Amino acid sequence: xxxxxxxxxxxxxxxxxxxxxxxxxxxxxxxxxxxxxxxxxxxxxxxxxxxxxxxxxxxxxxxxxxxxxxxxxxxxxxxxxxxxxxxxxxxxxxxxxxxxxxxxxxxxxxxxxxxxxxxxxxxxxxxxxxxxxxxxxxxxxxxxxxxxxxxxxxxxxxxxxxxxxxxxxxxxxxxxxxxxxxxxxxxxxxxxxxxxxxxxxxxxxxxxxxxxxxxxxxxxxxxxxxxxxxxxxxxxxxxxxxxxxxxxxxxxxxxxxxxxxxxxxxxxxxxxxxxxxxxxxxxxxxxxxxxxxxxxxxxxxxxxxxxxxxxxxxxxxxxxxxxxxxxxxxxxxxxxxxxxxxxxxxxxxxxxxxxxxxxxxxxxxxxxxxxxxxxxxxxxxxxxxxxxx
Amino acid sequence: xxxxxxxxxxxxxxxxxxxxxxxxxxxxxxxxxxxxxxxxxxxxxxxxxxxxxxxxxxxxxxxxxxxxxxxxxxxxxxxxxxxxxxxxxxxxxxxxxxxxxxxxxxxxxxxxxxxxxxxxxxxxxxxxxxxxxxxxxxxxxxxxxxxxxxxxxxxxxxxxxxxxxxxxxxxxxxxxxxxxxxxxxxxxxxxxxxxxxxxxxxxxxxxxxxxxxxxxxxxxxxxxxxxxxxxxxxxxxxxxxxxxxxxxxxxxxxxxxxxxxxxxxxxxxxxxxxxxxxxxxxxxxxxxxxxxxxxxxxxxxxxxxxxxxxxxxxxxxxxxxxxxxxxxxxxxxxxxxxxxxxxxxxxxxxxxxxxxxxxxxxxxxxxxxxxxxxxxxxxxxxxxxxxxx
Numbered sequence: 001x002x003x004x005x006x007x008x009x010x011x012x013x014x015x016x017x018x019x020x021x022x023x024x025x026x027x028x029x030x031x032x033x034x035x036x037x038x039x040x041x042x043x044x045x046x047x048x049x050x051x052x053x054x055x056x057x058x059x060x061x062x063x064x065x066x067x068x069x070x071x072x073x074x075x076x077x078x079x080x081x082x083x084x085x086x087x088x089x090x091x092x093x094x095x096x097x098x099x100x101x102x103x104x105x106x107x108x109x110x111x112x113x114x115x116x117x118x119x120x121x122x123x124x125x126x127x128x129x130x131x132x133x134x135x136x137x138x139x140x141x142x143x144x145x146x147x148x149x150x151x152x153x154x155x156x157x158x159x160x161x162x163x164x165x166x167x168x169x170x171x172x173x174x175x176x177x178x179x180x181x182x183x184x185x186x187x188x189x190x191x192x193x194x195x196x197x198x199x200x201x202x203x204x205x206x207x208x209x210x211x212x213x214x215x216x217x218x219x220x221x222x223x224x225x226x227x228x229x230x231x232x233x234x235x236x237x238x239x240x241x242x243x244x245x246x247x248x249x250x251x252x253x254x255x256x257x258x259x260x261x262x263x264x265x266x267x268x269x270x271x272x273x274x275x276x277x278x279x280x281x282x283x284x285x286x287x288x289x290x291x292x293x294x295x296x297x298x299x300x301x302x303x304x305x306x307x308x309x310x311x312x313x314x315x316x317x318x319x320x321x322x323x324x325x326x327x328x329x330x331x332x333x334x335x336x337x338x339x340x341x342x343x344x345x346x347x348x349x350x351x352x353x354x355x356x357x358x359x360x361x362x363x364x365x366x367x368x369x370x371x372x373x374x375x376x377x378x379x380x381x382x383x384x385x386x387x388x389x
Numbered sequence: 390x391x392x393x394x395x396x397x398x399x400x401x402x403x404x405x406x407x408x409x410x411x412x413x414x415x416x417x418x419x420x421x422x423x424x425x426x427x428x429x430x431x432x433x434x435x436x437x438x439x440x441x442x443x444x445x446x447x448x449x450x451x452x453x454x455x456x457x458x459x460x461x462x463x464x465x466x467x468x469x470x471x472x473x474x475x476x477x478x479x480x481x482x483x484x485x486x487x488x489x490x491x492x493x494x495x496x497x498x499x500x501x502x503x504x505x506x507x508x509x510x511x512x513x514x515x516x517x518x519x520x521x522x523x524x525x526x527x528x529x530x531x532x533x534x535x536x537x538x539x540x541x542x543x544x545x546x547x548x549x550x551x552x553x554x555x556x557x558x559x560x561x562x563x564x565x566x567x568x569x570x571x572x573x574x575x576x577x578x579x580x581x582x583x584x585x586x587x588x589x590x591x592x593x594x595x596x597x598x599x600x601x602x603x604x605x606x607x608x609x610x611x612x613x614x615x616x617x618x619x620x621x622x623x624x625x626x627x628x629x630x631x632x633x634x635x636x637x638x639x640x641x642x643x644x645x646x647x648x649x650x651x652x653x654x655x656x657x658x659x660x661x662x663x664x665x666x667x668x669x670x671x672x673x674x675x676x677x678x679x680x681x682x683x684x685x686x687x688x689x690x691x692x693x694x695x696x697x698x699x700x701x702x703x704x705x706x707x708x709x710x711x712x713x714x715x716x717x718x719x720x721x722x723x724x725x726x727x728x729x730x731x732x733x734x735x736x737x738x739x740x741x742x743x744x745x746x747x748x749x750x751x752x753x754x755x756x757x758x759x760x761x762x763x764x765x766x767x768x769x770x771x772x773x774x775x776x777x778x
Contacts, residue, residue: 192614193618196610200611222582243681255510257581261577262577262578262581289648
């Protein structure tokens, strides 16, 4: 299989509707629930080579190939593909659009069967646990009883941890990258700024913008800009832009995008609105805020992984100030207290939180090494490669 | 003089109109220019005991006493007053509202004499240098030829540095606190998020909101919330709020201010709009972005302080990630290269950038020690106390 073969086509993107209602953490019963997903590579006969890739806040199921909407490469194309670190000649990669996302899974922009209109704010608030329950049910319906590895960065790391907590017997390995076991006060604050920016936009229409044929573009763009600054590091911004002026030699004393960094941010904001639903942004950030594996386990993270047999690899980046290394280290300590199998790599990088999306050789090397070891441990050799791949 | 005597009253707040037009850094001639200011303590007969206090982005001239609009104590009441570190029994403290501010100085919310309407976006873009030029002219007109000390935090530190650069013969000492010699790419980015939030608000009306009797409250509140997160540190937010819920015992699964940190941020945002002009916010943040003492001096900060006789005290805070210690240290290095008299104190604090506004004993002790030494060096003893004070 070559990269060209896995060009994703939205019209072909598989979706699957869960057979039973999903009982959310809030107690609400949601039905029907459809989950959109993409697969890469081939499931082996033993059904033992699945890698579940979980996306971050604004990601989706298109991890490799060409994204059907943006026309750009999938968000983890550096890592996922034939011969790559997550080798689609060896592994069967599946990625879902999270519950509440806006790329085909049931969420606030989809039609509420009760009203025949888009859900908007009538969609129930959901959590990381709910996202993971939906993934688990999807895999069951696909006949995959055990997953080789669950991985993802940022919110994807939260899902990987939730999997290890909730379904330890259903996964062999978990690789949470640039993540945390609970959203910090600072991160809740940044998310709240984004939500307030969206809700401040009159075009948001109290969440009914789809019905009323508007789009809260300005608010969503501001939310994205604020978040985007937090994904980078000061050194990365300095190296990339510094105080360089945009298309001019001298200051013009005005409010145009005078500095390159302003122009870059505006571009980030205004291209984002074409691919993301403002209400999904509210709900998915809320799910991140609610995540707290310690609180849910009597205030002690150690209890979240009691006697776990899952093999863990934690990865953090030195310049990531949104999910700093200290938070991964706390998880490692909790796992050590359970005598779990844990690798931990803090990757030296000045690229900030976004490093998990970038071509970072030390990170990729560490992940490759861990996956090889875990695969060998369960007898998943190079020969696991599916014939039809 | 007691604290009660220095209750500020807006109707009594002095203002002074500069005798000549102000030629801005952009080349624009601005006239008339009125500067609002407050004084505390008494100018001695030698006119040698003036401390010029420069405010930060959203500060103003009310450093001590009760603020006439907010009804709260002045922003540096911990430091300025009888017997305090900046002792009004000893020093004559003067603080101006910066050029372009919104507390009485000429700025975008004041009337444009050419149109008879508020300036709005017709106000010329100005810089830190322009703010300092206006202060220097004000002091000249008040008959104060030499200032004992110029100090301030954040944007106030920029003004103190600009004073030392531009008028070294007119000041004895400079104390830039939690500042930098140039605004970083990350800080420009955060400012741009705030400006975009304001301009995204339809009530901003392309800057003409005063004429059209609206106020871009939502946009300005979002700008303030985004900025406010950057003024604190993660440890401070964690200690103050952590993940504590607001007035409830359990999650309610909604978009109300569920966490205390959200409630706090919303409060910060929505009280700010009552005291600050949205256009001033655009202009003053722009002035900060333009500040770069190295660039203006051939790309080398050393040239900004050639053979200076000014006594410097640089103060930074360990948890300030908006203006980190490294930036103060670069200034110290440039001053050392000029064999200048420099003290440098990095204060251990987990309170982030806002530490310069708070009751931080190590910071206050360092400032007191420096001021005492500098005062002794010019023969400004305890006896400098004005009789009428």
